[in-house]
Structures are given as structure tokens and as C-alpha cells.
Amino acid sequence: MNVQRDVGERSKEQPDEKYKDTDLDTASTNVHVVSTPIAQSPIVEIQNLKKSYAFKPILRGIDLTLLQGQRMAVLGSNGAGKTTLLRILACLDKPTSGTVRIAGLDLTHNPQHVRQLTGLVAHQPYLYEELTALENLLFFGRMYNVTKARERAIDLLQRVGLERRIQERVSALSRGQVQRLAWARALLHDPHLLLLDEPETGLDHNGNTLIDALFAEHTHRGGSVLFTTHQLERALLMSEQIVLLSGGRIALQRASADLTLDELRRIYSEVVK
Amino acid sequence: MRDTAIFWQQVWAILWKDIRYELRSTQTWLSMGMFALLVLVIFNFTFDLRVNNVKAVAPGVLWIAFIFASLLGLGRTIAAERERSILDRLLLTPVDRKVIYLAKLVGNMLCIGVVEIVALPIFVLLFNFDIAIIGDLIPIVLLGTVGLASIGTLFSVMAAATRAR
Numbered sequence: 406m407n408v409q410r411d412v413g414e415r416s417k418e419q420p421d422e423k424y425k426d427t428d429l430d431t432a433s434t435n436v437h438v439v440s441t442p443i444a445q446s447p448i449v450e451i452q453n454l455k456k457s458y459a460f461k462p463i464l465r466g467i468d469l470t471l472l473q474g475q476r477m478a479v480l481g482s483n484g485a486g487k488t489t490l491l492r493i494l495a496c497l498d499k500p501t502s503g504t505v506r507i508a509g510l511d512l513t514h515n516p517q518h519v520r521q522l523t524g525l526v527a528h529q530p531y532l533y534e535e536l537t538a539l540e541n542l543l544f545f546g547r548m549y550n551v552t553k554a555r556e557r558a559i560d561l562l563q564r565v566g567l568e569r570r571i572q573e574r575v576s577a578l579s580r581g582q583v584q585r586l587a588w589a590r591a592l593l594h595d596p597h598l599l600l601l602d603e604p605e606t607g608l609d610h611n612g613n614t615l616i617d618a619l620f621a622e623h624t625h626r627g628g629s630v631l632f633t634t635h636q637l638e639r640a641l642l643m644s645e646q647i648v649l650l651s652g653g654r655i656a657l658q659r660a661s662a663d664l665t666l667d668e669l670r671r672i673y674s675e676v677v678k
Numbered sequence: 679m680r681d682t683a684i685f686w687q688q689v690w691a692i693l694w695k696d697i698r699y700e701l702r703s704t705q706t707w708l709s710m711g712m713f714a715l716l717v718l719v720i721f722n723f724t725f726d727l728r729v730n731n732v733k734a735v736a737p738g739v740l741w742i743a744f745i746f747a748s749l750l751g752l753g754r755t756i757a758a759e760r761e762r763s764i765l766d767r768l769l770l771t772p773v774d775r776k777v778i779y780l781a782k783l784v785g786n787m788l789c790i791g792v793v794e795i796v797a798l799p800i801f802v803l804l805f806n807f808d809i810a811i812i813g814d815l816i817p818i819v820l821l822g823t824v825g826l827a828s829i830g831t832l833f834s835v836m837a838a839a840t841r842a843r
Contacts (some may be wrong), residue, residue, distance in 0.1 A: 521772040531770065533695065535694065535703055544691055547688060549771060550687075583700045
């Protein structure tokens with residue numbers, strides 16, 4: 406990976422060359438076809454990322470690389486900077502300093518294109534309570550310019566088990582159902598990178614099984630996942646890479662295969678005191 | 679050409695969402711309408727209006743009713759997005775910021791327009807004007823609405839962003 410590439414020379418209209426085969430059309434997302442990339446190229450490249458809110462440092466120099474098709478679990482105590490990291494990757498916050506690239510696109514220079522590539526499931530469902538489940542998905546479908554949005558929305562509602570709630574307003578849905586709908590919303594435009602902030606929140610056993618399946622389907626199609634969780638066992642099971650944040654810095658970054666649950670628990674308890 | 683089509687499609691989507699949202703909650707339009715009517719009625723009863731001074735006072739009353747009712751609505755349109763971080767959801771999508779502004783502007787114009795349609799005939803009745811004056815007032819009110827909504831939309835977003843509502 407050539408990290409010295411000149412961002413200014415890169416086209417602001419298209420993502421990196423190596424992603425062209427993924428059938429990404431930023432003007433119109435074909436949601437049905439996403440082929441596997443040529444090789445495992447980086448989908449996320451973060452260099453010396455710093456973020457402060459009102460002079461209070463939250464992230465103090467993060468360096469991360471996530472490869473296409475990989476899943477990364479970000480662990481850490483409350484306030485470690487996990488959500489801030491995800492918000493920056495989702496273009497909801499700007500970095501104070503440092504470089505962040507998604508699919509080779511600089512996040513600060515190409516936010517529009519980066520937004521087309523990412524899907525976010527967070528603590529907030531980011532749905533409109535007075536609209537029905539289907540209306541919400543149709544609205545976001547138009548925002549992401551998804552072709553055949555209605556068919557896609559209905560497919561996804563069936564996939565997340567909400568086919569009987571299509572015409573119900575979000576305000577009438579339970580917490581778990583809203584979370585399922587948030588998943589459908591995040592997957593609607595078939596993003597290359599899924600950003601999940603404690604995705605299991607509010608879900609029952611069936612819901613957790615469902616998101617495990619959605620995880621698998623997404624990565625099988627060549628998509629990548631960066632997720633935060635407090636469940637260490639789940640982090641080990643669901644990821645190829647583990648990152649432990651503490652005080653806005655990376656305290657541990659290792660392949661999940663190289664860690665046992667006991668070892669991870671020990672490191673976690675030592676770091677998060 | 680395609681970008682233009684997408685641009686207007688997204689404007690329409692946000693506008694459609696806002697209208698549907700408002701029709702279901704009806705909070706903004708009802709409160710704006712009630713406020714405008716109250717202003718017209720209260721001014722009509724409190725001012726000592728005679729034939730020779732009504733033309734001097736009435737336009738001021740009408741614009742006070744429209745402007746204050748609009749402020750009520752303008753604040754709410756963005757506040758509704760701001761609540762529960764829903765504005766983040768809109769900002770998260772790959773939509774041009776101009777699209778959001780234009781959709782909110784048209785939405786606010788519609789909102790103010792509905793209030794004006796209800797308030798104008800009542801204004802004419804309360805202040806004893808000839809009903810034909812509505813035809814003369816429409817272009818002026820329309821231009822005023824465009825000005826009010828375009829500046830009001832911008833400032834309501836800024837006010838919401840500063841959390842100084």
C-alpha cells in the first residue's frame with residue numbers, strides 16, 4: 406500500500422481504481438450486484454487521526470487499516486473514543502487532524518462519495534418516527550439514489566423480519582424492531598463498509614442471530630465491517646481484527662485468530678481499569 | 679442532466695417526507711394558523727380603527743401576523759430534524775447540502791403559504807376591506823413569503839446548530 410499517494414492528484418469523482426470492479430456507481434447504486442474485489446485492498450486507511458471537542462481530546466492519534474472484506478471489532482470502555490471514530494468514518498464529524506481514506510477517497514475532500522460507500526447502524530436509529538417502515542426506506546432509497554428502491558426496501562424488510570410491519574409507523578414499533586429497521590436502512594444502498602456501533606443493542610436472541618447472518622452475507626459479497634461492542638466473546642467470533650481503544654489511543658491491535666478469549670479478557674481488564 | 683434529475687428527485691423526497699410528517703403530526707401548521715388568527719383578531723379589537731386610519735394600520739398588522747407565525751414554523755422545521763439526531767441521518771446521506779436547503783425552503787414556503795391562505799380572507803373581513811383586494815395582495819404576499827422563507831430557513835438552521843433555540 407502506497408500511503409504517500411498525493412490526494413490532490415486523485416480524481417475527486419471516482420473512488421480508487423482497485424474498487425472499480427465492485428460495480429460502484431456513485432451516481433446510481435446498483436444494489437443487486439457487488440462482485441468481489443481483485444485482492445484484499447484497504448477499504449479504510451487511517452493515519453494519525455486526532456479529534457477534539459472544545460479542546461478536549463477524544464482521539465489522540467489513531468492509525469488503522471481495514472482490508473476489503475474484513476471485519477474489525479473496536480473495543481474499549483465508555484468514552485474511549487469508539488463512537489467518535491465511527492462518526493468520523495460516517496462523515497458525521499470532521500477530524501481535527503490526520504488522514505482518513507475510505508476506498509482510497511479522502512474523507513474530508515470527498516464526503517459525498519464516501520457517504521455513498523458507508524452504512525451506519527448506531528445507538529440512534531436515524532429513522533423518522535411518523536413515517537412507516539416502508540416510507541422510511543423509500544425516503545432513504547431516494548436519498549441514496551437506489552434503483553428499484555421499492556423492491557429493494559420490501560426485500561430488506563422481509564430479510565430483517567419486518568414484512569408484517571411494513572405499513573406501521575416507526576413510533577409503533579418495539580425497540581428491537583426499530584433496530585432491525587435501522588439495519589435495513591443501513592443496508593439499503595448496499596454499502597461497501599458497514600459501520601456498526603454496538604449493533605446488538607436492543608435485539609433479542611433471534612435478532613442477534615439475524616445480525617450474525619447479515620454480517621456474514623455482507624462480507625461474503627466483499628463488504629467490510631467495522632463494529633464496536635462490549636462483548637469480548639462476540640468480538641473474537643465476529644472479526645478478523647481486534648482493536649482496543651483506551652483514552653483515545655490504540656492499546657491493542659491484533660488478529661483475532663492470535664487471541665484467546667482469556668487472553669483478551671486479561672488484556673482488556675488491564676487496559677480498561 | 680442526470681445530476682439535475684437526481685437533484686430534484688432528492689428535493690422532492692425531502693419535501694414529501696416533511697409534508698407527510700407534518701400532516702401526521704399537524705403541530706406546526708395548526709400552531710402557526712392559530713397564532714396568525716389570534717394576532718389579527720387581537721389587533722382588530724385593540725386598535726381604535728376608523729375609516730381614515732385603517733389603511734395605515736392594517737398592512738402592519740397583516741405582516742406582524744405573517745412574520746411571527748412564520749418564525750414559529752421556521753424554528754420547528756429544523757428543530758424536528760435536530761431532535762434525536764435525525765438531522766445527522768439526513769447529513770449522513772450523499773445528498774448535496776443545496777438539496778436540503780432548497781427542500782426546507784420550499785417546505786417552509788408551503789407552510790407559510792397555507793397560513794396566509796387562511797389568514798388573508800379573515801384579515802379582509804376583520805378590517806372591512808373589499809374582497810377584491812386579495813387579488814392585489816397575492817403578488818406582494820407571495821414575494822414576501824419567498825423573502826421570509828429564504829432568509830428564515832437559513833437562520834433557523836444556524837440557530838438550531840448553535841443549540842441556542
